[in-house]
Amino acid sequence: MLAVALLCGVSFWNERRSEPLLPTWRQVFSVFGLTGEEKQLQVPEGQLRIDFLDVGNADASVIRQGACTLLIDAGKDQNAEKIFSYLDAAGVKKLDYVIVTHFDDDHIGGMERVLRRFPPDLLIWSLSYKTPSTALSQALIQTIEEQSIPVVKAVPGTVYPLGEAELLLLGPSFDYEDDNNASVVCRVAFGTRGFLFMGDAALKAEQDTMELWGDRLPSDLIKVGHHGSSDSSNIHFLRKVAPQYAVLTCGEGNPYGHPHAQLLRRLSSCGIQTLRSDEQGRITVLTDGNSLEILTEK
Ligand SMILES: [Zn+2]
Numbered sequence: 001m002l003a004v005a006l007l008c009g010v011s012f013w014n015e016r017r018s019e020p021l022l023p024t025w026r027q028v029f030s031v032f033g034l035t036g037e038e039k040q041l042q043v044p045e046g047q048l049r050i051d052f053l054d055v056g057n058a059d060a061s062v063i064r065q066g067a068c069t070l071l072i073d074a075g076k077d078q079n080a081e082k083i084f085s086y087l088d089a090a091g092v093k094k095l096d097y098v099i100v101t102h103f104d105d106d107h108i109g110g111m112e113r114v115l116r117r118f119p120p121d122l123l124i125w126s127l128s129y130k131t132p133s134t135a136l137s138q139a140l141i142q143t144i145e146e147q148s149i150p151v152v153k154a155v156p157g158t159v160y161p162l163g164e165a166e167l168l169l170l171g172p173s174f175d176y177e178d179d180n181n182a183s184v185v186c187r188v189a190f191g192t193r194g195f196l197f198m199g200d201a202a203l204k205a206e207q208d209t210m211e212l213w214g215d216r217l218p219s220d221l222i223k224v225g226h227h228g229s230s231d232s233s234n235i236h237f238l239r240k241v242a243p244q245y246a247v248l249t250c251g252e253g254n255p256y257g258h259p260h261a262q263l264l265r266r267l268s269s270c271g272i273q274t275l276r277s278d279e280q281g282r283i284t285v286l287t288d289g290n291s292l293e294i295l296t297e298k
Pocket residue numbers: 057058059104106107200226227
């Protein structure tokens with residue numbers, strides 16, 4: 001079968017493209033409808049996979065375990081296509097959960113289009129600070145209503161099953177005025193491994209989360225708040241989480257100075273290894289619940 005396909009492939013490529021006699025593995029995979037990208041995006045059986053997509057100075061993270069998929073945020077408006085191509089290549093047919101951490105453009109920009117194509121079984125968000133009034137957020141709310149997507153407000157302490165993994169909500173704890181502090185904070189646990197997602201939470205939210213949920217914070221990896229801004233990732237908070245890795249979703253040449261030099265020094269002084277989307281592209285985490293593997297695109 002493989003030989004036939006190979007021959008067909010060779011014949012195909014030769015007739016149509018005048019390419020070399022020996023096909024590349026990419027071409028062989030394409031005969032079976034598989035591209036290299038699709039193979040790279042598979043989740044090995046029994047593992048949890050996290051991909052922090054490279055969407056510039058914005059957030060879009062996909063967490064998969066078993067048949068279950070969670071999307072946290074959807075980047076900027078222009079990032080929807082990138083999210084689609086990832087989900088399509090990964091063979092994701094539906095989203096079980098979507099978390100909208102908060103309503104800033106760099107987190108909900110692509111969300112309306114994502115929800116139209118992949119209406120999730122449940123959308124979790126934070127509406128604790130005020131009714132969002134931007135055009136993007138109003139359009140998002142309208143889409144949620146039109147698509148009849150079930151929505152719940154994030155309640156800290158709530159646990160959702162994510163295949164064999166577990167999603168625990170840890171924030172926001174209060175009705176913050178500041179929309180960054182109102183970010184949904186959550187932790188994904190699989191076996192002995194834990195991963196903390198901070199949205200754009202800043203110092204006040206970190207302090208409150210630490211006081212209320214300190215014993216649940218220790219994790220192997222943290223996606224730090226607010227793209228590596230200096231107003232997030234207090235050193236006491238970092239010491240409490242005590243991660244091995246910190247993911248910084250900062251865009252190359254961004255005008256905000258992310259990641260801030262002070263933060264990089266704090267991470268370094270805590271012995272935390274930084275993973276930066278501006279330098280390393282898409283960042284992938286694979287774990288079977290014990291071992292931990294980090295892969296980067298660049
Ligand atoms: Zn942001």
